[in-house]
Amino acid sequence: MKAAPEAQMRLLDLQELDTRLDRLAHRRRTLPELAEITKVEERLGGVGDALVAAQTEISDIDREQKKAEQDVEQVRARADRDQKRLDSGQVSSARDLENLQSEIVSLQKRQADLEDIVLEVMERREEAENRLRTVEADKEAADKELTELTERRDAAYREIDGEAELVRTARAGVAGDIPGDLLKLYEKLREQQRGVAAAPLLRGQCQGCHLQLNTVELNAIRAAAEDDVIRCEECRRILVRTPESGL
Missing domain, CATH: 1.10.287.1700 (Helix Hairpins)
Structure with a gap:
């Protein structure tokens, strides 16, 4: 799947808002x-x-x-x-x-x-x-x-x-800033991954499952095009590349 880097970054904003909604719902229930x-x-x-x-x-x-x-x-x-x-x-x-x-x-x-x-x-x-x-x-x-x-x-x-x-x-x-196909994937993964569908890659670590990516995986991400949508090999969440990714 392809998506502009800006759209992928917006996934993190969307994830943050969805996490807030989940926390509010949990607070309401408890x-x-x-x-x-x-x-x-x-x-x-x-x-x-x-x-x-x-x-x-x-x-x-x-x-x-x-x-x-x-x-x-x-x-x-x-x-x-x-x-x-x-x-x-x-x-x-x-x-x-x-x-x-x-x-x-x-x-x-x-x-x-x-x-x-x-x-x-x-x-x-x-x-x-x-x-x-x-x-x-x-x-x-x-x-x-x-x-x-x-x-x-x-x-x-x-x-x-x-x-x-x-x-x-x-x-x-x-x-509204995220392409439909990427948004659809995000929503599907949220259902499968207990609410967390997108996570930043921070210093070589997936912040979704908190596992450190190996050298092969990091090299593959480095070689990928900017508009490639990357998935964590371990948890299958969308990995969003940021300036702190360590690539």
């Missing part, structure tokens, strides 16, 4: 905020499960408390009815009177037991509420942290994308 956001989102997932569990626990306790209070009310109402019968003097039979008094005592004991259950349920509800408040506080803190991290990430994205846009504009201008 922002520290991204890993931190993932951690916070995972934490929020666990907090969300804990929140549902705490809310469900309180809901279950509320049903339990409601039933216990209804049981207390039913026993109290029955004891009140029996006490009114006793106080009214309607029960004249000694045996019936004894049975009624015994039932009132039994109901009072049952009521006391049920009230103890209500108190125990209320205590458990208070503990569950404390757990819920703790989980809600954790969620609020995680939500705030996620918001801050997202804002930092987006700010970094804007900075990187703005710089990348300037580099792409400059790249378009440089690419």
